[in-house]
Amino acid sequence: KNQVEQSPQSLIILERKNCTLQCNYTVSPFSNLRWYKQDTGRGPVSLTIMTFSENTKSNGRYTATLDADTKQSSLHITASQLSDSASYICVVSENAGNMLTFGGGTRLMVKP
Amino acid sequence: DGGITQSPKYLFRKEGQNVTLSCEQNLNHDAMYWYRQDPGQGLRLIYYSQIVNDFQKGDIAEGYSVSREKKESFPLTVTSAQKNPTAFYLCASSRRGWDEQFFGPGTRLTVL
Numbered sequence: 035k036n037q038v039e040q041s042p043q044s045l046i047i048l049e050r051k052n053c054t055l056q057c058n059y060t061v062s063p064f065s066n067l068r069w070y071k072q073d074t075g076r077g078p079v080s081l082t083i084m085t086f087s088e089n090t091k092s093n094g095r096y097t098a099t100l101d102a103d104t105k106q107s108s109l110h111i112t113a114s115q116l117s118d119s120a121s122y123i124c125v126v127s128e129n130a131g132n133m134l135t136f137g138g139g140t141r142l143m144v145k146p
Numbered sequence: 147d148g149g150i151t152q153s154p155k156y157l158f159r160k161e162g163q164n165v166t167l168s169c170e171q172n173l174n175h176d177a178m179y180w181y182r183q184d185p186g187q188g189l190r191l192i193y194y195s196q197i198v199n200d201f202q203k204g205d206i207a208e209g210y211s212v213s214r215e216k217k218e219s220f221p222l223t224v225t226s227a228q229k230n231p232t233a234f235y236l237c238a239s240s241r242r243g244w245d246e247q248f249f250g251p252g253t254r255l256t257v258l
Contacts (some may be wrong), residue, residue: 038188053211070249077150077238077249080246113192123159123188127244133244134244137188138186138188
């Protein structure tokens, strides 16, 4: 069964600190991996999408990495801001356009 | 403004009543999806439609129904057969089936 596991489930950090969120998956064959940011009570918004051949991709202060061999991805947030407080969801797609598998998310709280 | 909209944002219903959640998109996307989100859990697929007048059951379709009479619209009916309907419901669309999905703002349904 395809699974996507995220850790930690929740995280509290101080403003301007860095943090790293983890995503491990068992989806096979792999097509791509996406990170979404979801503010409380809102729909998820895409941060990055990574294909098999990509090891790292940045979007402003967000940097995602992918190790397709170990089936792991991470999302690194640099110099966190209060507005980074949200849930971050890892989503993995099977090859040939099959369904998506969603992780349970990491709930991040950035405190002043 | 291009986008995907859901209404209402909050919805209350009594047990035993059916209720319909609206989802509209003006992105000219072929595919549309309905997900359910419960606290601490990943999004779960209820129904999806890759083309007008066609839709498929997702992982948790029991107690729900949909229609896709127009490309822009994909309403979800939560029937009285759904045993635990209180949840946050998210609608999404993509250009083609299983491309990057764009999410609406969500509807929070509470059964009293």
